[in-house]
Each structure stands twice: as C-alpha cells, then as structure tokens.
Amino acid sequence: MSAVTMSEAGTNFAYLDEETKRMIRRAILKAIAIPGYQVPFASREMPMPYGWGTGGVQVTAAVIGPDDVLKVIDQGADDTTNAVSIRAFFRKVARVAVTTHTAEATVIQTRHRIPEHPLIEGQILVYQVPIPEPLRFLEPRETETRTMHALEEYGLMHVKLYEDIAHHGRIATSYAYPVKVAGRYVMDPSPIPKFDNPKMHLSPALQLFGAGREKRIYAIPPHTDVRSLDFEDHPFEIQRFDEPCALCGARNVYLDEVILDDRGGRMFVCSDTDNCESRQADAQKETAA
Amino acid sequence: MDASTSLTGGFADPVFAAQSVFRAVMDCMARPGTIGTIGSEATAPGALGAAQAAIALTLCDADTPVWFADTLASPALSAWLAFHTGASVAPDPTTAKFAFLGLGGVPHPDFPIGTQDYPDRSATVVIEVSGFEAGEPFTLSGPGIAGTQPLSVAGLFPDFRTFWQANRAEFPRGIDLILTAGTRLVALPRSVRILD
Ligand SMILES: [Zn+2]
Numbered sequence: 234m235s236a237v238t239m240s241e242a243g244t245n246f247a248y249l250d251e252e253t254k255r256m257i258r259r260a261i262l263k264a265i266a267i268p269g270y271q272v273p274f275a276s277r278e279m280p281m282p283y284g285w286g287t288g289g290v291q292v293t294a295a296v297i298g299p300d301d302v303l304k305v306i307d308q309g310a311d312d313t314t315n316a317v318s319i320r321a322f323f324r325k326v327a328r329v330a331v332t333t334h335t336a337e338a339t340v341i342q343t344r345h346r347i348p349e350h351p352l353i354e355g356q357i358l359v360y361q362v363p364i365p366e367p368l369r370f371l372e373p374r375e376t377e378t379r380t381m382h383a384l385e386e387y388g389l390m391h392v393k394l395y396e397d398i399a400h401h402g403r404i405a406t407s408y409a410y411p412v413k414v415a416g417r418y419v420m421d422p423s424p425i426p427k428f429d430n431p432k433m434h435l436s437p438a439l440q441l442f443g444a445g446r447e448k449r450i451y452a453i454p455p456h457t458d459v460r461s462l463d464f465e466d467h468p469f470e471i472q473r474f475d476e477p478c479a480l481c482g483a484r485n486v487y488l489d490e491v492i493l494d495d496r497g498g499r500m501f502v503c504s505d506t507d508n509c510e511s512r513q514a515d516a517q518k519e520t521a522a
Numbered sequence: 523m524d525a526s527t528s529l530t531g532g533f534a535d536p537v538f539a540a541q542s543v544f545r546a547v548m549d550c551m552a553r554p555g556t557i558g559t560i561g562s563e564a565t566a567p568g569a570l571g572a573a574q575a576a577i578a579l580t581l582c583d584a585d586t587p588v589w590f591a592d593t594l595a596s597p598a599l600s601a602w603l604a605f606h607t608g609a610s611v612a613p614d615p616t617t618a619k620f621a622f623l624g625l626g627g628v629p630h631p632d633f634p635i636g637t638q639d640y641p642d643r644s645a646t647v648v649i650e651v652s653g654f655e656a657g658e659p660f661t662l663s664g665p666g667i668a669g670t671q672p673l674s675v676a677g678l679f680p681d682f683r684t685f686w687q688a689n690r691a692e693f694p695r696g697i698d699l700i701l702t703a704g705t706r707l708v709a710l711p712r713s714v715r716i717l718d
Binding site for chain 2: 246247251252254255256258259260261262263264265266267268270272273295296297298299379380383384414415417418435437439452453454455456457458
C-alpha cells in the first residue's frame with residue numbers, strides 16, 4: 234500500500250469535500266443527459282498517482298454511499314495492487330462493503346475490462362480512463378476535436394480505421410476500439426479489449442467514465458445503443474480464442490496468455506478472475522455431489 | 523424577512539442526505555420516466571416543493587446561479603438558498619444553471635441550452651407538477667429506456683409536447699428537466715423523445 238497513503242485520506246466521507254462532490258455530480262448528470270459526450274470537470278488531486286485511476290476514483294467517490302457494495306478490478310483481476318489499493322481506500326474513507334463477486338456489487342470500478350458475468354439493472358460500472366478523446370491520435374488539438382464532435386465530423390476516424398484494414402487486412406485496433414453512442418457521439422471505451430465492446434450495447438447497467446489527468450467525465454445510460462465503428466465489407470469482429478480457459482474450461486470469455494516456463498510453455502486462462510474462480514468452485518461442488 | 527425560516531429547513535445530515543438525493547436524481551436521469559423518491563427531508567420557505575428543496579441543497583452552490591419563478595421567489599427563499607448552499611439567485615434567466623418553477627410553470631425561453639461545442643453548459647430545470655398517477659399520458663423512448671416507457675403527468679403546462687419537441691430538436695444542446703411532485707421526481711434528459 235505505498236501509492237495510497239492512508240494517513241492522507243482525511244475525514245471527509247469518500248475522501249472528497251462536498252463542494253468537489255457537487256461539481257462532479259453535476260458533471261455526471263450532464264454526461265448522462267448527453268450520452269458519449271465528454272463533460273469537462275475540475276479534477277482534484279487524489280492520494281494516488283495519475284495512471285492509478287484517479288478519474289474513476291473521483292467518480293466512484295461522488296456516487297458511492299454507505300449502502301453500496303464495491304468491487305474493483307484491474308485487467309479483470311480483483312487481487313492486483315491497484316485493485317486492492319482502491320478497494321482498501323474506499324473501505325477506509327467510505328466504510329462501504331466490498332466484494333469480488335460481480336453479482337453482489339452495486340458499484341464496480343474497473344480498469345481495462347468489463348466483467349464476464351452479465352451486469353444487471355441498478356449496477357453502476359465506473360471505468361478508469363487514461364485518454365478520453367477517441368480522435369486524439371488523428372488530431373492532437375483539443376479545439377479541433379471539440380469541433381469535430383460538435384459537427385459530428387467523424388469521417389477521419391473512418392478513414393483511419395479503413396487504412397488499418399488496407400495495411401493489415403483487418404482492423405488492428407484491438408483495445409480502446411471506438412464506439413458510437415446513441416447514434417451521435419464517437420466515444421473511447423477506455424483500453425478494454427474490443428472483445429468487451431458488445432457488452433456495452435444495451436447494457437442494463439449505468440456506465441460512467443472518469444479521466445483524471447484529462448479532466449473528463451462521460452456516460453452511457455442503461456439500455457443505450459453502442460455500436461463499434463465498422464464498414465459494410467469489414468464488419469466489427471471481436472477476438473476469438475481457439476481453446477477454452479485452462480483452469481475453468483470457459484469458452485466465449487476473454488483469456489490472458491500465461492507464460493509457464495522459459496521453454497515456451499504457456500496456457501490461456503480467464504482474465505476475469507472472479508468468473509474463473511466461481512466456475513471452478515461450481516465444478517467442484519458438482520463433482521462432490 | 524423571517525430569519526428563522528432561512529436558517530432552518532436544511533438537511534439533518536447534509537453529507538449522507540446529499541449522497542442519497544443525488545443517487546435518486548442520477549437513477550432517474552439514467553432511466554427517464556421512472557419515478558424516484560427523495561428520502562431526506564428539506565424544507566424551504568414558501569412554495570418550493572420538498573424534492574425541489576432537496577435537489578437545490580444537493581446540487582447548487584456558489585458556482586451555480588439559481589433562477590426561481592416569480593411564483594416561488596421571495597427574499598426569504600433567496601436567504602435560505604444562500605445560507606444552506608452559498609448559491610445566489612441568477613440575475614437573469616440566461617445565467618441560470620438551475621431553475622425552479624412552481625405548478626404549471628413554463629421554462630423561460632432564455633434558459634441556457636449550451637453550445638454545440640459545450641452542450642453541457644445548459645440549465646437543469648426543476649418543475650413542480652401535481653402527480654404522476656393521473657394526468658396526461660406520454661410514451662417515452664431514448665437512452666436509458668428499454669423499448670418505451672409510459673409516463674403520466676398531472677399539472678404540467680399546456681402544450682408540453684410542442685415545447686419538448688423543440689428542445690429535442692436542438693440536441694445535443696437543450697435543457698434537462700426534472701419534474702417533482704412533493705417528495706417524488708421524474709427526470710427527462712434532453713435525449714428523451716416523446717413518441718405520443
Ligand atoms: Zn477460467
């Protein structure tokens with residue numbers, strides 16, 4: 234627990250002062266009203282470095298209450314240093330219950346994954362976002378990208394994706410694959426694998442995105458149309474895995490490659506550790522019964 | 523002015539009340555047409571409704587000029603707002619970040635709807651209605667709604683459909699609406715369409 238110094242956590246409920254929470258709450262409401270639009274907000278210093286999800290942490294802090302049950306994942310895992318630190322932070326500053334089980338959580342803060350277990354009505358998924366601007370790599374100037382969003386000028390984005398196809402025979406962008414929200418704004422889904430993109434479409438959960446360094450908040454309301462950008466002759470496709478998870482046998486989930494030794498030994502296992510462990514526990518119960 | 527009414531009527535437990543009221547408003551904004559309830563009591567001088575008072579305490583401060591309709595405005599209400607939130611009354615409708623209107627109140631045409639570049643710089647307008655049981659039936663669709671969402675509102679100003687159609691036509695600009703009836707509320711973000 235080096236990055237999050239607990240003595241700095243102070244005495245405010247959920248760390249932030251009330252004025253800051255109000256400002257973030259107002260931004261969240263506007264973000265929900267304009268799905269996919271990046272609302273600027275006055276990001277605060279948090280007791281953890283940028284890159285540790287300070288945007289997501291601020292959104293969670295503005296939303297969370299004493300009745301919530303919080304889950305925090307980093308690349309699908311509940312037990313990485315980052316996830317453990319953020320979970321411990323909210324346990325301390327908001328005294329909320331925490332869980333690793335997706336189905337038990339009311340608020341899930343995530344870095345780089347959407348849980349495999351389907352989200353339900355009433356759940357809130359908070360994404361940590363490093364770069365909120367999907368047009369940034371085409372146009373570094375904020376004034377220009379803002380105009381492009383304002384005029385719904387997304388032609389360049391399509392050209393870039395098409396060039397990807399021309400060079401690679403397929404769209405090579407496999408993380409932070411851009412989506413169009415509610416038929417209007419092109420949005421960066423944060424660096425989740427494009428495997429997770431379809432989970433955003435018509436999700437019953439409320440999805441909130443916080444970018445701390447870049448000072449932006451955006452949202453996808455529940456049951457909202459979220460389309461990954463593609464072309465008629467090159468439809469959007471998610472990553473496919475040839476083999477099931479080596480630990481739980483799951484198919485149609487996102488797998489991480491694990492190197493076993495220095496002689497090329499490797500295996501593929503679930504990136505979502507809670508889903509994998511639950512499946513292994515269920516299988517054990519069945520064997521015992 | 524009666525100072526006592528300005529100094530009372532705030533939340534008993536401001537931090538947790540603001541959190542729970544915000545969640546009710548956020549849930550309603552994320553699910554247009556569904557009815558939420560404010561669980562934390564707040565009382566403002568005059569005719570400002572219970573949910574309206576709670577929303578003001580939860581979301582308004584020195585950064586948000588507040589507009590009160592003539593039917594609600596009073597020196598006591600301005601003093602109550604200033605004492606509990608630090609917010610001041612908007613000198614004119616163009617500067618309003620939040621607006622509170624009484625029964626039958628019509629949004630001022632000069633409330634900010636944001637710009638094409640910054641559509642978030644728009645007013646949130648909170649209008650008291652008489653209830654969500656009877657009254658005019660609406661069918662809503664849009665983000666936050668699976669299929670369609672029925673809504674009945676009694677006591678809304680006449681020709682609301684025409685007003686909303688014009689507001690929706692400005693998307694992504696537009697005002698966001700919160701309808702309140704006592705302690706209950708329904709949100710209509712600008713993204714919502716009224717089908718019939
Ligand atoms: Zn597995």
